[in-house]
Amino acid sequence: MRRLHVGIDxxxxxxxxxxxxxxxxxVKLLFELGAVFxxxxxxVRLNPGIPWKTRGNAAVVLRVRLPEGRVEDAVEALxxxxxxxxxxxxxxxxxxxxxxxxxxxPHAFQPMYKMxxxxxxxxxxxxxxxxxxxxxxxxxxxxxxxxxGALTALGALLEDEDYTYELLAxxxxxxxxxxxxxxxxxxxxxxxxxxxxxxxxxxEDEDRVLIxxxxxxxxxxxxRGEDPRVLRRALGLLEIxxxxxxxxxxxxxxxxxxxxxxxxxAELKPYRTGSVEVTVASSPRILPKGHVILRVTDDxxxxxxxxxxxxxxxxRVARKLVPGDRIRISGVVKPASSARGVTFNVEKLExxxxxxxxxxxxxxxxxxxxxxTSAGKGxxxxxxxxxxxxxxxxxxxxxxxxxISRGIxxxxxxxxxxxxxxxxxxxxxxxxxxxxxxxxxxFWYR
Ligand SMILES: [Zn+2]
Numbered sequence: 001m002r003r004l005h006v007g008i009d010x011x012x013x014x015x016x017x018x019x020x021x022x023x024x025x026x027v028k029l030l031f032e033l034g035a036v037f038x039x040x041x042x043x044v045r046l047n048p049g050i051p052w053k054t055r056g057n058a059a060v061v062l063r064v065r066l067p068e069g070r071v072e073d074a075v076e077a078l079x080x081x082x083x084x085x086x087x088x089x090x091x092x093x094x095x096x097x098x099x100x101x102x103x104x105x106p107h108a109f110q111p112m113y114k115m116x117x118x119x120x121x122x123x124x125x126x127x128x129x130x131x132x133x134x135x136x137x138x139x140x141x142x143x144x145x146x147x148x149g150a151l152t153a154l155g156a157l158l159e160d161e162d163y164t165y166e167l168l169a170x171x172x173x174x175x176x177x178x179x180x181x182x183x184x185x186x187x188x189x190x191x192x193x194x195x196x197x198x199x200x201x202x203x204e205d206e207d208r209v210l211i212x213x214x215x216x217x218x219x220x221x222x223x224r225g226e227d228p229r230v231l232r233r234a235l236g237l238l239e240i241x242x243x244x245x246x247x248x249x250x251x252x253x254x255x256x257x258x259x260x261x262x263x264x265x266a267e268l269k270p271y272r273t274g275s276v277e278v279t280v281a282s283s284p285r286i287l288p289k290g291h292v293i294l295r296v297t298d299d300x301x302x303x304x305x306x307x308x309x310x311x312x313x314x315x316r317v318a319r320k321l322v323p324g325d326r327i328r329i330s331g332v333v334k335p336a337s338s339a340r341g342v343t344f345n346v347e348k349l350e351x352x353x354x355x356x357x358x359x360x361x362x363x364x365x366x367x368x369x370x371x372x373t374s375a376g377k378g379x380x381x382x383x384x385x386x387x388x389x390x391x392x393x394x395x396x397x398x399x400x401x402x403x404i405s406r407g408i409x410x411x412x413x414x415x416x417x418x419x420x421x422x423x424x425x426x427x428x429x430x431x432x433x434x435x436x437x438x439x440x441x442x443f444w445y446r
Pocket of ligand 1: 369384385387
């Protein structure tokens with residue numbers, strides 16, 4: 001048996017294609033060739049801040065063992081299927097990538113994966129790396145943008161780091177673009193029945209179903225959770241009134257904060273992701289659309305942090321921060337759009353320490369209790385009511401109560417990035433990879 005690692009990216013198109021959907025076709029072909037899967041298919045989210053990302057910036061990795069002599073057949077079948085898939089959903093903006101690594105230790109790719117998750121990797125750099133490590137990049141994918149995700153995702157092992165699962169179910173091509181026939185009431189019931197082993201599937205606060213994408217996307221539903229068996233049960237709880245084409249359970253770095261690497265302000269270069277502990281250096285500036293900008297600083301530098309309105313929670317909290325507050329902010333650096341330099345686009349806010357703020361008021365008269373008035377510069381205070389004077393009296397400091405508290409704040413589920421860890425996942429982080437799935441129970445194809 002030989003080990004084959006397949007990286008796939010950028011099979012999306014505005015006309016209905018989707019990388020994960022093509023990957024489902026690839027899984028079917030590999031099973032037909034006698035492949036044994038060494039892991040669940042991996043759904044790998046990469047840096048959400050890069051400018052040429054595809055929808056969601058997701059790549060897929062398949063790790064299989066194949067009988068001797070079947071590797072070449074597999075490569076040929078997948079390249080042909082990819083060409084057919086793109087032929088059916090062709091679009092000039094799509095720049096697909098697919099790469100193959102045979103009997104290669106995927107740990108060699110780990111540094112590139114970390115870089116693609118938290119920084120900028122150019123197609124050129126990715127390609128040079130592939131050559132060095134002996135990765136097969138078929139001719140049709142050379143120079144393609146999708147090569148970056150396909151190659152760097154090979155280094156996502158998710159073996160000593162947190163991960164989650166997502167079950168994706170696909171529609172029949174003839175229904176792409178028509179309204180999705182999924183009963184919203186059944187989504188609510190599924191959510192209630194499967195929590196806390198599922199998350200971000202239904203937003204109670206906004207009464208909004210989150211599992212159905214919009215438009216031409218071939219995905220009917222995507223159910224996110226902690227346990228593959230619960231996800232399979234969750235699919236069965238949904239009332240779906242249209243035929244399914246396929247469903248597949250992915251293991252993923254989604255919802256883990258994997259991209260929030262600790263950094264200092266000086267390291268916040270455009271397109272980098274990260275997490276910085278800073279002090280608020282300015283009063284909040286509130287922009288017309290409700291976005292909030294805060295100047296923040298650490299020992300190494302100062303940067304503008306932006307809390308955008310669609311996240312709902314974040315600007316509401318940020319507008320109550322004052323200079324001196326200690327916070328940790330996590331997100332992505334946007335390139336300079338004004339003379340003020342780059343902006344840090346905040347996805348998560350932690351209030352570490354609120355500074356004490358005071359209001360200064362004139363002291364009370366110790367004789368009659370009335371508020372005294374100034375007796376003139378440097379002359380202390382006098383009481384207008386009873387005539388008492390105190391040349392040494394000083395203003396009184398009244399603490400102002402802050403109506404925010406320490407803790408972690410994230411965007412509303414509808415505006416949360418794929419990689420951002422929701423609050424309900426805290427304490428559920430996994431540290432060991434699952435045992436390899438023995439059967440194909442995580443996959444179904446019509
Ligand atoms: Zn008095």
